[in-house]
Amino acid sequence: MSERTAARVGAQRGDAESGTPPVIDAAFARWLAARAGQALLEVRESVGYADPKALKAAGDQASHDLIRAELARWRPADAVLSEEDESSRTAWSEGTPRPDRLGAQRVWIIDPLDGTREFSEQGRTDWAVHVALWTADCSRPNCLAAGAVALPAQHRVLATDEPPAYPPLPLSSATGGKIRLAASRSRPPEFLTALGEDIGAEMVPMGSAGAKIAAVISGEADAYIHAGGQYEWDSAAPVAVATATGLHASRIDGTTLQYNEADPRLPDLVVCRKDLAPRLLAALQRHLRVP
Ligand SMILES: Nc1ncnc2c1ncn2[C@@H]1O[C@H](COP(=O)(O)O)[C@@H](OP(=O)(O)O)[C@H]1O
Numbered sequence: 001m002s003e004r005t006a007a008r009v010g011a012q013r014g015d016a017e018s019g020t021p022p023v024i025d026a027a028f029a030r031w032l033a034a035r036a037g038q039a040l041l042e043v044r045e046s047v048g049y050a051d052p053k054a055l056k057a058a059g060d061q062a063s064h065d066l067i068r069a070e071l072a073r074w075r076p077a078d079a080v081l082s083e084e085d086e087s088s089r090t091a092w093s094e095g096t097p098r099p100d101r102l103g104a105q106r107v108w109i110i111d112p113l114d115g116t117r118e119f120s121e122q123g124r125t126d127w128a129v130h131v132a133l134w135t136a137d138c139s140r141p142n143c144l145a146a147g148a149v150a151l152p153a154q155h156r157v158l159a160t161d162e163p164p165a166y167p168p169l170p171l172s173s174a175t176g177g178k179i180r181l182a183a184s185r186s187r188p189p190e191f192l193t194a195l196g197e198d199i200g201a202e203m204v205p206m207g208s209a210g211a212k213i214a215a216v217i218s219g220e221a222d223a224y225i226h227a228g229g230q231y232e233w234d235s236a237a238p239v240a241v242a243t244a245t246g247l248h249a250s251r252i253d254g255t256t257l258q259y260n261e262a263d264p265r266l267p268d269l270v271v272c273r274k275d276l277a278p279r280l281l282a283a284l285q286r287h288l289r290v291p
């Protein structure tokens with residue numbers, strides 16, 4: 001391998017021997033999410049499932065600590081917005097101290113463990129690690145420059161350095177079969193059953209926003225609809241990967257998903273194949289209309 005090729009491969013993959021991560025942000029996000037995912041598998045193994053609360057707490061902590069330490073080491077100038085970091089996650093309002101992330105050029109938006117409930121249930125694979133990079137210098141409407149979603153129990157990491165292929169058109173779309181709608185197992189939107197009946201959809205209940213968006217990316221579901229509450233870290237990384245893949249991702253009223261806002265609440269979204277978006281957004285409009 002020439003010196004030049006070695007330098008390029010190093011920037012993309014990092015150096016396994018020295019533990020040096022990749023230089024390119026998207027590859028770095030993949031590396032970081034994969035490492036945190038490995039740590040979570042080890043926590044599951046060592047803590048066990050007898051006390052789900054203890055397992056959730058241990059997982060959140062281990063993944064958060066690992067990600068924060070690696071970001072501090074390898075991206076010290078960047079700000080962080082994390083579910084597990086009180087100072088960054090609190091909504092900012094005039095007259096209170098402004099969190100670093102609101103004046104920063106680059107902000108890592110991370111959810112160290114998405115699908116915490118499912119993580120604590122033996123045998124479930126619908127939980128994820130989210131690592132996204134928001135930049136003030138936007139080339140995309142949502143300003144997400146990179147993202148990685150690790151699904152450790154599914155042995156896969158999806159990331160924007162090598163975006164996954166667009167999902168294949170399901171057989172059902174040619175034969176007039178049902179649309180498969182991924183939705184929260186525990187907190188599905190109230191209107192979803194009626195909307196599903198309206199458009200001839202069946203529900204695919206699943207944990208974790210990352211796992212549901214990954215299911216749309218790989219074609220196991222046609223769409224993911226959520227409403228009623230969520231935060232930027234729940235969707236930033238999977239939305240970065242979904243949009244890099246070419247899928248539709250927006251608020252349920254069709255507007256752009258925006259990140260690194262003063263208030264990190266981002267309560268609803270729809271992610272789906274591009275061909276389905278007009279139909280789903282029209283149905284959402286009907287079902288969200290105040291009577
Ligand atoms: N109504 C709501 N309010 C706040 N967060 C919500 C929510 N519904 C779902 N979420 C969050 O969105 C993520 C995916 O949820 P679900 O598995 O129900 O689809 C979970 O993240 P965490 O596991 O990181 O807490 C969950 O806490």
Ligand SMILES: [Mg+2]
Nearest residue numbers: 111114115234
């Ligand atoms: Mg989450």
